[in-house]
Amino acid sequence: MSDAAAHAMHPPTSTGLDNRKVAIWAFIGSECLFFASLISTYLVYKGKSLVGPLPHEASQCMLHGQMQRCEGVFEVPLVTAGTAVLLFSSFFVVLALYGAQKGNRKMLLGWLSATVACGLFFVGMQVYEFTHFYHKGMGYGTNLFSSTFFTLTGFHGSHVTLGVIWLSTILFLAARGKLPPEKALNLELAALYWHFVDVVWIVIFPVVYLMR
Numbered sequence: 001m002s003d004a005a006a007h008a009m010h011p012p013t014s015t016g017l018d019n020r021k022v023a024i025w026a027f028i029g030s031e032c033l034f035f036a037s038l039i040s041t042y043l044v045y046k047g048k049s050l051v052g053p054l055p056h057e058a059s060q061c062m063l064h065g066q067m068q069r070c071e072g073v074f075e076v077p078l079v080t081a082g083t084a085v086l087l088f089s090s091f092f093v094v095l096a097l098y099g100a101q102k103g104n105r106k107m108l109l110g111w112l113s114a115t116v117a118c119g120l121f122f123v124g125m126q127v128y129e130f131t132h133f134y135h136k137g138m139g140y141g142t143n144l145f146s147s148t149f150f151t152l153t154g155f156h157g158s159h160v161t162l163g164v165i166w167l168s169t170i171l172f173l174a175a176r177g178k179l180p181p182e183k184a185l186n187l188e189l190a191a192l193y194w195h196f197v198d199v200v201w202i203v204i205f206p207v208v209y210l211m212r
Contacts, residue, residue: 024189028196035200038155039207042148049143053136056212073133076209082125083205089118090198093191100184108179112171115194119164126157149208156204159197166190
């Protein structure tokens with residue numbers, strides 16, 4: 001093997017990885033610390049709210065200027081469906097990446113479209129959920145639960161939205177034939193980020209929606 005070929009196979013970094021891959025791993029590491037602090041804050045204030053609405057239990061809450069009895073706000077079946085869709089999307093993006101690396105355009109476009117569709121479904125579910133909570137009298141500053149809940153899940157939702165935009169951009173380029181196998185790293189970087197937001201949700205879902 002010639003020196004030029006060997007140089008092309010091994011990125012010129014001390015780690016043996018492409019600089020962009022090192023950067024995305026460093027970014028994911030910092031984001032892990034960020035979400036760890038948000039989850040910890042949610043747990044610290046869990047159960048400390050003096051007024052409702054509360055996640056699971058019926059409580060007294062202020063509606064239309066009057067104290068009224070309100071039920072728990074969570075719709076666990078809906079969020080469970082959204083969680084399943086988000087987890088399936090991680091598998092779909094792996095298949096899309098495989099198609100990109102093998103030069104299989106049909107596989108790339110099909111599975112990447114499915115990934116974007118799953119991400120849009122999850123974001124839509126969260127928008128519906130937030131709107132539903134607002135109509136039940138739970139705003140951002142209603143109680144400690146609402147403040148920590150909206151902060152934690154809202155930041156995660158914004159990360160999913162950014163991931164959908166990133167993957168949609170790559171889908172647009174792939175549809176125009178601008179993602180050949182030698183540029184599959186562009187999708188791999190986005191896939192790493194997408195796996196990260198999925199893993200974070202695997203932690204958030206039981207902590208927020210299932211723990212009573």
